[in-house]
Amino acid sequence: MGQIIWINGLAGAGKTTTAKALCAKLEELHAKGELKSKGVIYTDGDDFREVFEHSFGYSKEARINITRKKIALCVALAKQGFCVVHTAISLFNECYKHNRELCEKNHLKYIEIYIKCPIEVLEKRDQKGLYSKAKAGLQKDVVGVDIAYDEPKPNITINGAGNLEENIKEILKFLGYSNDR
Template sequence: MATNITWHSNLTHDERKSLSNQSGVTIWLTGLSASGKSTIACALEQYLLQHGKSAYRLDGDNIRFGLNKDLGFTEQDRNENIRRISEVSKLFADSTTIAITSFISPYKKDRDNARKLHTDDNLPFVEVYVDVPLEVAEQRDPKGLYKKAREGIIKNFTGISDPYEAPETPEIHLHTDKTTVEESAQIIIDYLKSKNYI
C-alpha cells in the first residue's frame, strides 16, 4: 500500500466537460463468453468515433496482454482484474471520454464496486447485460473455449465450472440471441441519447 503519495488536483470534471464539449461515461458490458460483448463494443466505438465523440474500448482479452498480464482466472485474480478496469474506466470517464468495457465480470460484487467508484465521483455508469442462453454461447464458441472447458482442459471457466451472477437491474438488458449486433449497438446509442450522454 503506497503511503508517500499526494493527489494533484487540476481541472474539475465540469471544467473538462465544458472544454471538451462532451460528457464522460462508462458503458460496462457484462455477460458470458461468446455473448457478443466485444463485437457490440467494437460497433459502438466505431459509431461514437464516426460521430465525433471521444471513445475508447477496454476489452477483456486485450487488457490481459498488458495491464493485467500478471493475472490468471482464479476468483481472486478476476476480482483484481475488474478492480483495475474499474479504476481505469473511471479515469477515462473523468477525462470526458466514453469508456466502453467488455468483460465477463461474473461477480455482482465486483460490478457493484465498479459502479460505486463512478457514482461516488458523480460519473455516469451504464451497466449493459449482454444476455444469451448458455447453449447458444456454446454453439457460437468462436475461440473453442467452451469445448475445452467441457473437456476439463480449461479450469475456472464462467458458465461451466465457475458461476456467472447475472445483473438484477442493469440500465440495458440485451438478448443477443434475438437481436443483431447493429440492433444491440443501436439500443445502447438510443439510451445514451435519452440521457444526454451523447
C-alpha cells in the same frame, strides 16, 4: 463529459462485436458534436490481460482483482472527459457493486449493458474453445461451466443471439439518441 459504458456477458455473447459497433456510432455522434466528450475510447478485458502479460489468474479472487483494476483505468480515462466503452465478463455481484460505487464516488455516469445469450449459442460460437475444453475436463475456471456467474442487474439487457444493428439501435435509444441513426 466523461462516462463509462460497461458491456458484460459470458464468453461468446458478442461483447466485442457490440462494443466496436457501438463505438463507431458514438464516434459519429462525437464528430457531429452530439456526444459531449473528448472522444471515445474502447478498452477490452482480454487486451487488459495482455498489457499486464497475463499476470492475473482466472480464479474468482483473481477475476475480482482484475475487474477492480479495469474499472480504475476506465474511471481515470472518464475523469479526463472521455466516453469509455469497456467489455468484460465481469462475473460477480462484488464487481457490479464496486463499479457503480466507484463511478458514483467520482461523479461519473456509469451505464451497464448486459448481453444475455443462451448457452447453446455460446457453445456454438466458442472461438477460444473454452466451453468445449471445460466440458471435457481440460480447462478449469471457465465462467458458466465451473465458475458460477452472478447475472447482473444492468441498466439495459440486450439479446446476444439477436440482430447486431437492432441491438445498437436499442442501446443508442437508451443512451438518449434517436433511433434513426
